[in-house]
Amino acid sequence: MNQLPLRENLRGLQPYGAPQLDVPIQLNVNENTHPMPAEVARAITDEVFAAAQGLNRYPDREFVELRQRLAGFLGHGVTEDQVWAANGSNEILQQILQAFGGPGRSLLSFPPTYSMYPLLASGTDTAYIAGERGAGFELTAESAARQVREKAPSVVFLCSPNNPTGTALGLDVVEAVYAAGEASRTVVVVDEAYAEFRHEGTPSALELLPGRPRLIVSRTMSKAFALAGARLGYLAAAQEVTAALRLVRLPYHLSAVTQATAIAALKHVGALLANVEDIKRQRDRIVSELTRLGLQPASSDSNFVFFGGLDDAPALWRRLVDRGVLVRDVGIPGHLRVTAGTEAETTAFLTELEALLAA
Incomplete structure (x- = not known):
């Protein structure tokens, strides 16, 4: 792009986009992971x-x-x-x-x-x-x-x-x-x-x-x-x-x-928002379980949980991906963000996270 007459305030910028990886559990972009009724x-x-x-x-x-x-x-x-x-x-x-x-x-x-x-x-x-x-x-x-x-x-x-x-x-x-x-x-x-x-x-x-x-x-x-x-x-x-x-x-x-x-x-x-209450339950479950694991989740009014207390967030993110779970590294030291998915997806995330923290 350096050969193009690009506007100066756009030079050096990177386009927005979260990683799109083919893994079984994708909890990184705050989608509603419940299937369409x-x-x-x-x-x-x-x-x-x-x-x-x-x-x-x-x-x-x-x-x-x-x-x-x-x-x-x-x-x-x-x-x-x-x-x-x-x-x-x-x-x-x-x-x-x-x-x-x-x-x-x-x-x-x-x-x-x-x-x-x-x-x-x-x-x-x-x-x-x-x-x-x-x-x-x-x-x-x-x-x-x-x-x-x-x-x-x-x-x-x-x-x-x-x-x-x-x-x-x-x-x-x-x-x-x-x-x-x-x-x-x-x-x-x-x-x-x-x-x-x-x-x-x-x-x-x-x-x-x-x-x-x-x-x-x-x-x-x-x-x-x-x-x-x-x-x-x-x-x-x-x-x-x-x-x-x-x-x-x-x-x-x-x-x-x-x-x-x-x-x-x-x-x-009614049919579309019926899953919202389940998502909120999974979100609150994540907050409770992360607290039990000694991490520092923020109180959330959304369909995701931001949590800290991590020594090496990028390394943990990579190890979760290796285990088939994709969350979001938002670039804030010591923190990651995870979307509240279905009960099965949430269980998979919590299970893999606990195993990694124990290791």
């Missing part, structure tokens, strides 16, 4: 077959039915005019930066957090600002607000539950960040990709939308809905925000097949 697979097939009859025409550019169904799922008084969707929540975040970031503007987030944020910033020529967390990776309302006032970013990304730590933010953090960004007119995005896995009583930033036109809540159907392969992300925000995103979206950006798949899934919410 047969009734939902049939419904998706039927909906896509119907859409296929019209594939010679462009799809509904405004994806009205999909927005209506997403608004109904979210509740909290959200209307279809407040909903926007794209090809995965990464495209949602990219469109937000295309509209509110760009040259001369900045994005603030708080590492360790989702590693795509700086890459999305580079791709949109938005300056990236790495904020600070506490020693235990916590983010308080006071600290976050102070950093927003000091840096005056154009956009803030708050990941809640946070990836890779799994911890959810209190609404006081979101409120404080939003208020601190008043003078700089900062757009505040709460990335709730794992929201459906929260512990009971953990609130969603959807509660804060009324009266806050610069607040955006991003979601995905990749995780709880087991639709990682379908690529459907969405957001809820003030109607003015969705109008702004129409200025940067590509024409007909959501294919008829994508729309049909998501609509079919939303017609079967």
